[in-house]
Amino acid sequence: MRLVSYSPNDARDARDARDPIGAGEPVRYLGAQLGDRVVDLATLAGAAGTELPGDLLALVRAGQPALDAARALLTAGEAAGWPPAAVHALDEVRLWAPLRPGKVVGVGLNYVEHVAESSRTLDTDRELPDRPVLFSKPATAITGPGQPILHNADLTEQLDWECELAVVIGRKAFRVAEQDAWQHVFGYSIINDISARDQRRSGQWFFSKGQDSYAPFGPAVLTADEIADPHDLELGLTVNGETKQHSNTRHMLFRIPRLIADISSGMTLEPGDVIATGSPSGVGAGLVPPQFLQPGDLVEATIQHIGTLANPVLDAR
Known part of the structure; x- marks a missing residue:
């Protein structure tokens, strides 16, 4: 299933006071995208005559029975016809970030060519890491398709992009062996690991990578059964239509089972958590001369089968 978080275009006046981050925005609903519907x-x-969770995070947390029920309802609906109130044209809704994860675990230096370009331009080690390089992004960094990446020139002159495959955790994972890791994957999406390269602090990346809007996420989550091999997906990124990144997930240094095993060796991964699996080469800091995002730019990250995550860059001052 291709699962989305959406609101109808005519529901802009609805409010969800329970979500302070989303205050003043329409209530978001859980949908399954089927082509242009x-x-x-x-x-x-x-x-x-039954019930399903009303948002994607709740569906993930409800586990396999809820996912199976959603699939069965979709199958029955396709056969018998949809209730009119349940169906929206894709161009009549706004998509949001699919969910707000409890935590985003980022993976640095996970593509060999990116290790090389980072050692030239970002003072990282030129040797390949022997364990995954991990960092975190807060939930407040999450933003959705079409929403702006905030460029604050008071804080950065080096706003950069990174197209990454996002792994959504479906089952609690602690001390998981690599051979069991796939059982904990709910699905896949796209995350753009936005970075203020000039805000690293004594080697620490949290503020550089964790500011508001620095984790565009979406436009959908594909359940794990929709991707035959997540290590054979074309991925790439353009800025204003110009290709900056193009690679394939087969070039990951540490693959998804290793990442889940390593992270869960000392940290509990919970349903709805997201692992951003690392960026290929072609980041702005690695170009000659370096190139960075500016207000007015349009960034589009694309991963095969999942789609395209597009975000404008907005002056935040």
């Missing part, structure tokens, strides 16, 4: 899963369930 979005089917509201809670409405579909109600028409069938």
Whole structure:
């Protein structure tokens, strides 16, 4: 299933006071995208006399029975016809970040060519790491498709991009062996690991990578069964239509089972957590001369089968 968080275009005046980050924004609903349509899963369930969670994070936390129920409802709906109230044209809704994770675990230096360009331009070690290089992004960094990446010139002159495959955790994981890691994957999405390169502090990346809007995420989550091999996906990124990154996830230095095993060796991964699996080469800091994002730019990160995550850059001052 291709799962999205959406609001109808005509629902802009609705408010969800429970979400201070989203205050003043429309209430978001859980949908399944089927081509150019979005089917509201809670409405579909109600028409069938049952219930489903109303948002994607709740669906992930509800586990396999809820996911199986959603699939069954979609299958039945395709066969019998959709309740009109459950179906929206894709161009009549706004997509948001699919969910707000409890934590985002970033992986640095996970593509060999990116290790090389980082050692030239970012003073990182030129040797390949022998363990995953990890950092974190707070939930407040999450932003959705079409929403702006904030450029604050008081804080950075080196705002950079990184297209990455996002792994959404579906089951609690602690001290998980590599061979068992796939059981903990709910699905996949795209994350753009935005970085203020000139805000690293004594080698620490948190402020450089964790400011508001520095984790564009979406536009959908594909459940794990939709991706035959997550280590064979084309990925790339453009700025104003010009290609900056192009690679394939087969070039990951540490693959997804190793990442889950390493992270969970000392940190509990919870349902809805996201692992940003690292960037290929082609970041702005690695170009000659270096190039960085400016207000007015449009950044588009694309991963095969998942789609394109597009975000404008906005002057935040």
